[in-house]
Amino acid sequence: MSETKSKSANWLIIGVVLIGGLIYLAYSRKNAPQPAAAAGGVEAPLLEAGNIAGRTAPTWTLPDADGKQVSLAQFAGHPVVLDFWATWCGPCAVELPWWKELQDKYRAQGLVVIGVSEDTSLADVKQYLAKNALNYQVVWDNSKLMPTYGTPFGLPTTLFINRQGKVTERAVGLEGKPDLDKAIRAIL
């Protein structure tokens, strides 16, 4: 009986949050400015929130720490991991050594790991990289790209993109290394 009540309460919470969320999203979208097609170096249409598996990853062009422009299109045909992170993000810092290890582990199979920094200051990114050398590409986004991937702002967020340029999975929050490894194997 109490289990039935508990289940009912769960569904009631889901219902209330869902209805409130739909109203909020409808209001936000109605009032939100429409992004320009090429704003911030982002060149493709928005991916929606929710399940985006099978959707084509929007391409983009962003600067690396030295100001050199890097585009997702450069890595066409490769399995790609996009790791959204920031220097002030503790959970992200846990994953960074894992990305180094996984980049090395699957480099021969073409894996490209790209760290997408959401710091507002490029100087902070440079300083961090000077202290913590990474063996994979890092670009500076400053919040332009993340909404394009339909991602509510929570770091770390990771997208796995297969050789056909399709998103296979989006992971929000700190994951276990075995889970990340498994998600990579699925795009090799």
Next chain:
Amino acid sequence: MPFFSAFLWAALLIFAPGVAHVQAPSKVNAPAHGSVEATVTVAIDAGYHIQSNHPKLDYLIPSEVSLTPADGIELKQTDWPKPEEHKFSFSADALDVFEGKVPVRLRLATGAAGTHTIQGSLHYQACTDQLCRPPATASFTLTVVVSGH
């Protein structure tokens, strides 16, 4: 991840544009050319913590309260309570953080008599045990009624 848990995570992210809020007293009375203390309360949403005013790790963003400069009122000192030491899944050592409701005492110096409405802000950066949200600012208004000569 179980469906219900995943759903709540998503809801937590999508519907939480700001996770720390500042509650200020409606009015503070103070003597002219003197000093007064005003306590604001930082209320942090359940499940989140914000960094302390002096985080242990240099890459973490400290919590800061500031007041827009105004004639007749000057913020002389901000007293935060002792932070909580909390060990998270992402940290090897315990971190200094704030959770729940946090009273912050503002020590103000006053000038001439008058009613001053001052804009204040809390700059903070919030995380859960699993993820972090971007640095954010929560605004508040403080009214100080200064009387006397």
